[in-house]
Structure formats: C-alpha cells, structure tokens
Amino acid sequence: MSKKEEGTFKQELPTVIKAKLSDEFADAIGEEHVRLMQDLAPREEYDIMLNGKSKTFRRRKILTKERLDLEIMRQKLTDSLTNNNTDYPILEDKLYRKMAELYLIDPSTGRGMTDKEFDLTEYEELKSILNACAFRTERPIPSPFGK
Numbered sequence: 001m002s003k004k005e006e007g008t009f010k011q012e013l014p015t016v017i018k019a020k021l022s023d024e025f026a027d028a029i030g031e032e033h034v035r036l037m038q039d040l041a042p043r044e045e046y047d048i049m050l051n052g053k054s055k056t057f058r059r060r061k062i063l064t065k066e067r068l069d070l071e072i073m074r075q076k077l078t079d080s081l082t083n084n085n086t087d088y089p090i091l092e093d094k095l096y097r098k099m100a101e102l103y104l105i106d107p108s109t110g111r112g113m114t115d116k117e118f119d120l121t122e123y124e125e126l127k128s129i130l131n132a133c134a135f136r137t138e139r140p141i142p143s144p145f146g147k
Helices: 001-007 021-039 064-082 090-105 115-119 125-140
Strands: 045-050 051-058 104-106
Touching: 021 125, 045 090, 045 115, 064 125, 090 104, 090 115, 104 125
Parallel strands: none
Antiparallel strands: 045 051, 051 104
C-alpha cells in the first residue's frame, strides 16, 4: 500500500448476517438476562476472573455527573449504530472501560478497575456485571447486606 493509500484506508467491518430468532429462543434469552440481573444486580462484591485468577471488586455507587457522562457515551454509541459508523466497537470499548473504572473498586487500592485489568477479563462475564451495575443505578434495589 502506498503512502497516499494509507491515509485514506478505512477499517472494514464484517458483513452482518440478520437472522430471525424463534420466539422460544428470544424468550429463553430474555429469561436468562432476567436471571443474570436478579443474581448480579443486588451484589456488593464481584469475583472477576483476570487472566484465569479471581479478584474481588466492590460495587461503587456512581455520582450524578458520572452517570451523565456514561449516558452521553451510551448515546454516542447508539448514534454510531444507527448511522452505521465504523467507530461502534471503539465507542463500546470506551463505554465499558469507563463503567469498569467507575463501578468496580479494588478494595486493596480503593481505585477503579484499571485498563490493564480490564484487558485481562473475560468480556462476557465483565459485560454482564457492568450491565447489572448500570441496571441497579437506574432501578435501585435494597442491598442484601443492609447499608
């Protein structure tokens, strides 16, 4: 690729295949999501796998300003999907990294999850936990441990 071509190179995203889900499968996915929220949202602590080793993080209540910042990031993410923007994966990554930093506190340091720790997690597990934290922010539920 010539120098001139390098400057105009755009990231190509794979073709998205759209398939209709059966009603039963869609219901099963919804039920699993509800089960995960019922399990994860009330928790005050999460044991998260980092590169195959478990590490405990405390859930932190976020400030109103922090929630606003996350909502702005979510809106940009939604807009990028609506506009078929190739930045969607980058925006999604930034959103979840910020959520991890704000919501998940390392009890030994008192600081949020670092980028390095984020990179060592199992994405599926971490995304479910962060979505549960966000769910709880929007729909506060009593802690099973009191205040």
